[in-house]
Structure formats: C-alpha cells, structure tokens
Amino acid sequence: MSISKLFLACSLALASLTLATSAQAEVKKPVKHKVSKAAATAAAPKTGDEDADEPSVTGATVVDFDCELGNKVTLYKNDADDSHIALRWKKRLMRLTRVGTTTGAQRFENKLLGLVWIGIPAKSMLLDSKGGHQLANECRNAEQNKAVSLAAPATDAKL
Secondary structure, X not given: OHHHHHHHHHHHHHHHHHHHHHHHHHOOOOXXXXXXXXXXXXXXXXXXXXXXXXXXXXXXEEEEEEOXXXXXXXXXXXXXXXXXXXXXXXXXXXXXXXXXXXOXXXXXEEOOOOEEEEEOOOOEEEEEOOOOEEEEEXXXXXXXXXXXXXXXXXXXXXX
8 A cells, every 4th residue: 555655646746747847838038039220210110190200301491509518409490380390409300399388488399209499589498398307508599699799798898
C-alpha cells in the first residue's frame, strides 16, 4: 500500500510540475517592433484636426518677431482667414485659432499643443498653457521695435 501512495504522490507532483511549466510558457512578453522615423511619418495619416495638422503658409503675410533672450517667432497671416494664424517656434510650424477677448488683445490658441499667442500693440508673448509658463516674452516686430527705440530717448530725458 505504501508503494501505491508513493506512486500517487509522484504522479500528482509530476502533474503539478507540468501545469506550472505550461502556464509559464503561455506568459509571453509583448514583441516591440522598431520603425524608422521616416516610415512612421509617412505612415501617419492626416488627423483632420486643425490643431494637429501642419498649416499651409502659401500666400501668407510673414511677420518676424524678436523676443527677449534671443528667441524668435514668425507669424504667417492669411488675409482671407483672420480666424487662424500659423506660428513658427523652435523650427516647428503650428496652426493657432483666434479666441475672442474683451480687452482687445489678439489671442490665438492651439489647445492640442497648449500654445497661446497674445498680441497687444506694445508687444506679444507665447505661453505654454499646459506647463503654465512663458515660452517667449517681450516679442516685437520691426514696427514695434522702431516705436520702442523712438520712445527710449524721451524716457531718458525725464530721468
């Protein structure tokens, strides 16, 4: 009788070992495929989302802004569409949509990227609404820079 119990115990141990091994074999790590950046860009479909797609700047009026800390921003305005602008920042071109304001400031946003461009007569600034900080401040185009330089001597005379 002890041999039969020993045989039964060995059979159960062998069966549990077989089950554990097959369970481990079923758990597989996901396979990662490497795709080149060019292939990923070519395969990426247009989203149809204005904030995500790169805008066309053909026939647009170009305005360059010099900002503090040596930053540069370029705006592309289309006379036929005053509800959108294209903005070039750090070698990237993005589409921003006009948002109404009560102050008269020009405000354009790209909610997907979290970018906000605010323009007032004296200067403009680019904000990161997701990160909660300024990207470019004291941005002025050539016309605004000229007005600042003309006003500077009058300020010095008062001192």
